[in-house]
Amino acid sequence: MAAKKKAKSGMISHGIAAQNRKGRFNYTIKETVEAGLVLKGAEVKSLRLGRAALTEAYAIERDGELWLINSYIPEYQGGVLSRFDTRAPRKLLLHRKQVRHFIGAITRSGATLVPLDIHFNARGVAKVTIGLGLGRKKEDKRRAIADRDWQRDKARLLRNKGGDY
Known part of the structure; x- marks a missing residue:
């Protein structure tokens, strides 16, 4: 069964509403956490349309406190x-201990808090x-691109040869 379900109105009831695809490319992610978000009703409706x-x-x-800055959620056009x-x-809604942990990591090591998806x-x-x-750094990004290309080429070779390596 697919992780993304659509309701009758075309809205996403479960699944990803927005993704930061460049987040894992531009940054080496050390750890992740799932946080709640303080939103208004119209913002939730707009997120369910998946255009953020x-x-x-x-x-x-x-x-x-931790705040999500510069995220784009378009206005809901449903007559609200x-x-x-x-x-x-x-x-962002996190436990106090988690907030202190992330604030310490930001100040100590100069890390960045990157939103990966909503x-x-x-x-x-x-x-x-x-x-x-x-x-x-730039050379790390180049290495990541080369590794990704090699994995894709290797999968193509194995698929075409039928696994006779």
Whole structure:
């Protein structure tokens, strides 16, 4: 059964609403955590349509709390009167111990909190996967591209030869 279900109205009830595909390429992710998000009703409806973007988003510490900055959630066009700022800072919901751990990692090692995806869990609650990332250098990115290309070529060779290696 597919992880992404669509309701009758074309909305995503479970599954990924937005992905940051460049996140794992630009950063070496040391650890990840699933965090809740403080959203308005219209923002949740818009997320369920799957048109959000996390390409330029990041998380920061403000007054002992973690905030998701520069994530794009488009306005919901379903006739709702409540409008919202599409790039507003959104509070991340984590346990106090997790918040202290990530704030310490940011200040100590200069790491970055990178949002990797926004998804809906089995109960239909919006969650964001945050990764503690260290920036990659250009040669590391080149090596990652070469490894990915080799894996693809190797799979193609094995598929075409029928596994006779």
